[in-house]
Amino acid sequence: MQTLIPLVRGHEPLSRQIYSGLRHGILGGTFGAGERLPSTRDLAEQLGVSRTVVVLAYEQLLSEGFVAGRVGAGTYVADGLAAATPGAGPPPAQPRLSRFGAFAADVRAAVEFPAPPPKTLRYDFAYGRSDVDCFPFEHWWRLLHRCARRTAVRGLDYGDAAGLAALREAIAAHLRRSRSVACDASQVVVVNGSQQALDLVARVLLERGDRVVIEDPLYQGTREVLRAAGARVTTVPVDRDGLDPAALPARARLLFVTPSHQYPTGAILPLSRRQALLQWAERAGALIVEDDYDGEFRYDGRRLESLQGLDRRGRVLYVGTFSRTIFSALRIGYVIVPPALVAAFTAAKWLCDRHTATLEQETLAEFIGSGRYERHLRQLRRRSAVAREALLDALRRHAGDRVEITGDGAGAHVVLWLGDRSEPAVVAAAAARGVGVYGIAPYFARQPARPGIILGYSRMRVADIREGVKRLATVL
Secondary structure, X not given: OOOOOOOOOOOOOHHHHHHHHHHHHHHHOOOOOOOEOOOHHHHHHHHOOOHHHHHHHHHHHHHOOOEEEEOOOEEEEOOOOOOOOOOXXXXXXXXXXXXHHHHHHHOHXXXXXXXXXXXXXXXXXXXXXXXXXXXXXXXXXXHHHHHHHHOOHHHHOOOOOOOOHHHHHHHHHHHHHHOOOOOOHHHEEEEOHHHXXXXXXXXXXXXXXXXXXXXXXXXXXXXXXXHHOOOEEEEEEEEOOEEOHHHOOOOOOEEEEOOOOOOOOOOOOOHHHHHHHHHHHHHHOOEEEEEOOOOOOEOOOOOOOOHHHHOOOOOEEEEEEOOOOOOHHHOOEEEEOOHHHHHHHHHHHXXXXXXXXXXXXXXXXXXXXXXXXXXHHHHHHHHHHHHHHHHHHHHHHHOHHHOEEEOOOEOOEEEEEOOOOOHHHHHHHHHHOOEEOEEOHHHOOOOOOOOEXXXXXXXXXXXXXXXXXXXXXXXX
């Protein structure tokens, strides 16, 4: 334990200064009740004084009841000794925030949505989570340890801002097979999750006042990044088939869209609308940002290829993440950019944080390259399909036609539209029955929003899904 006590030679006895420093730390809460203090030998070495000086300080603390000695175990802060409440002093400084800082402080509650329920609910239909129960953690740890053992000293230096070459190759190869993304490794920029990708898009491509089009409703992380950048945000309502290209403005700088599983309604953009979006982008001189957060999960029919895979003019940026398929704490995502934007995005990533953690990139590259990631995805899809079918079956049985369901064709959540029911009332009543559901209203830019609740099922067992829906039905 490192303990900093400033000592002034010739001011007062050193033992008194050490006593005062430790006493101040105990009263101020630096050392908690029952916490072990450094040994007299260790503290003497840290402070560069003789051990006798420290012993005198400890003896004074002991005599005043601040500490207690335990034979053979050391010296501990006395039990039951509470830290003193700080006395009145000058008011803390109030630093002036930048425009971005003030905006970030104002929207903190919005960007942290959905907030966890105040208590643990037995049947929690949380969404936006990865299914970690089937993740091969032992295999992952072995890969991680192998990469760590073979890392040379040079490998501990700064890495490529765009990402590890092996991971960029693995991502490009996987996306070409799985999502029909037309790219090579040079177009892949590895980022710390898709949220950083959205931030880089705003930094590289937007000036204050630029018009940007978003879906309504849409993920708050996208909307708030654009507002922070000073963009003029235009919203286009989403219907059962997603965003309608006919409702787009004549001119815009960027369009953000979630075509494979609209967030949060779950609508799937049909091929005709995808082609229409690309035609609009050409006429409007716009770029399209395709957020494919849930593109690996499709249940009805053949998976539609990515919007980026249909693009022939370099107008689509493709954003993806491993948060949904591996685990969120990994914080690795990627953005596929047109060749003309590679240099700008790579430099922007360097300016932001130099590069994403190298060891995790090496592990992920091996995980994908070995074929284990593909096998894991197949298992995830099977488990997700079983959970989805259990959810839909339970809703048909217990809710019938009392609700409208969307989003069941892909992804790992569905939306129940509540008609004229009160969204907050349904959420609260469900929680009272041990069921966690989440309102959709905060995702709408235009208010009042259409009332609905989001049910995620990626981490739910079949039995819990059925019982949770049964309880929810008593509310509906």
